[in-house]
Amino acid sequence: MSGSQSRVLILMSRTGGGHLASARALAAEFERQRPGTAVEIVDVLIDHLIYPINRLPGSYDLLVNHAPWLWKLLWQRTSWPQLTRLLSRAVRVMSRPRIRRMLTAAAPDLVVSVHPLVNALVAPVLADVAPATPFATVVTDLGSIHPTWFDGATTALFVPTERAAAAAVKAGRPRATIHACGLPVRATFAEAPSDRAEARAAFGMVPNLPAVLVMGGGDGIGPVGDIVRALAGALGQGRALGQVVVVCGRNSKLKNELAADTWPAPVTVLGFVDQMAELMHASDLLVTKAGPGTIAEATICGLPILFSGFIPGQEEGNVDYVVDHGGGLFVKDPAVIARTVVALFGAERARLAAMAAKSRALGHPRATEEIVGTLCGLLAPSS
Numbered sequence: 001m002s003g004s005q006s007r008v009l010i011l012m013s014r015t016g017g018g019h020l021a022s023a024r025a026l027a028a029e030f031e032r033q034r035p036g037t038a039v040e041i042v043d044v045l046i047d048h049l050i051y052p053i054n055r056l057p058g059s060y061d062l063l064v065n066h067a068p069w070l071w072k073l074l075w076q077r078t079s080w081p082q083l084t085r086l087l088s089r090a091v092r093v094m095s096r097p098r099i100r101r102m103l104t105a106a107a108p109d110l111v112v113s114v115h116p117l118v119n120a121l122v123a124p125v126l127a128d129v130a131p132a133t134p135f136a137t138v139v140t141d142l143g144s145i146h147p148t149w150f151d152g153a154t155t156a157l158f159v160p161t162e163r164a165a166a167a168a169v170k171a172g173r174p175r176a177t178i179h180a181c182g183l184p185v186r187a188t189f190a191e192a193p194s195d196r197a198e199a200r201a202a203f204g205m206v207p208n209l210p211a212v213l214v215m216g217g218g219d220g221i222g223p224v225g226d227i228v229r230a231l232a233g234a235l236g237q238g239r240a241l242g243q244v245v246v247v248c249g250r251n252s253k254l255k256n257e258l259a260a261d262t263w264p265a266p267v268t269v270l271g272f273v274d275q276m277a278e279l280m281h282a283s284d285l286l287v288t289k290a291g292p293g294t295i296a297e298a299t300i301c302g303l304p305i306l307f308s309g310f311i312p313g314q315e316e317g318n319v320d321y322v323v324d325h326g327g328g329l330f331v332k333d334p335a336v337i338a339r340t341v342v343a344l345f346g347a348e349r350a351r352l353a354a355m356a357a358k359s360r361a362l363g364h365p366r367a368t369e370e371i372v373g374t375l376c377g378l379l380a381p382s383s
């Protein structure tokens with residue numbers, strides 16, 4: 001098959017924003033490295049499972065926002081290999097005809113999973129329908145890698161760290177198939193930053209004050225509003241010590257609320273931002289929940305991170321990953337976050353610079369390029 005005709009199927013599900021963002025980053029890199037490759041991104045859990053299982057991913061945001069304890073319980077339960085095997089076997093058997101139809105219609109030359117629950121569902125069906133087609137998994141979690149990521153017989157398994165590679169070996173994956181590359185993020189994060197003053201002006205930020213960027217993932221979840229209020233109050237005492245830029249993502253309620261407020265310090269309220277690399281480069285410090293995508297991107301930009309929280313289960317280990325390496329701190333209380341930022345923008349500026357260097361040391365700017373380079377090696381050579 002010629003390179004221009006190669007078909008790549010990327011399988012994900014819209015639980016949070018990270019899996020889709022990773023899938024898109026890989027698709028864009030395929031286009032850069034092997035132009036003409038037909039890349040299709042498919043939501044397996046929502047679009048190809050039977051009812052009512054296909055409704056479960058839609059409950060993810062509701063659960064992590066309103067019943068994190070229940071989500072943690074589910075996450076831990078699915079960490080039990082026996083139960084996972086039993087459940088996934090039942091779902092697999094019921095969903096097999098649909099997945100078979102999806103694979104037959106797509107007729108891919110390569111299948112790539114960027115979601116942990118996809119592997120066990122798809123790998124056995126692919127082995128049946130098209131045994132010669134390679135199946136690769138790209139892990140998009142950082143510190144807490146759920147065991148289901150290592151399900152399914154994969155031709156290649158991409159993990160973010162050497163520690164994750166060791167966990168994969170322990171779970172029975174052959175070492176020769178494991179590649180520790182970092183997380184796939186958009187190519188713009190690997191590019192040289194644009195002019196800071198211009199970027200700040202484009203976002204409507206103040207040119208000269210240090211900037212703290214506040215985020216809550218793609219959906220703007222967690223106590224983002226409380227944190228912004230505490231920060232604006234602390235930074236705005238007397239002459240402003242800094243500015244706040246807040247990304248509300250798809251949370252339009254939060255955006256409208258914050259945009260209607262008046263602030264004692266400069267606060268820039270943004271909705272969903274496409275140019276995250278530019279915004280991170282225009283900022284000096286990040287306050288966020290411990291989303292793996294956001295962390296991978298911030299470390300590439302050398303942004304120190306204050307973690308205000310994490311989704312129980314899959315994000316807990318991400319905090320340690322950064323904090324243990326000196327690239328950030330875990331500070332939950334908005335008032336303490338505000339005091340910490342004031343200190344880091346003032347008397348403790350040298351500490352902020354040291355944290356920035358340590359954060360940058362954790363970044364993998366070439367991860368997407370390396371992953372797709374190896375994946376292209378699994379396809380027949382371009383003509």
Ligand code: UDP
Pocket residue numbers: 015016017018019021216217218219247248249250271272273274276290291292293294295297
């Ligand atoms: N993101 C973005 N624009 C926004 C908010 C978030 O592009 O306005 C991206 C962010 O850069 C990251 C992803 O959404 O790539 C969030 O992924 P993460 O794993 O941090 O959290 P999730 O949303 O999956 O909980």
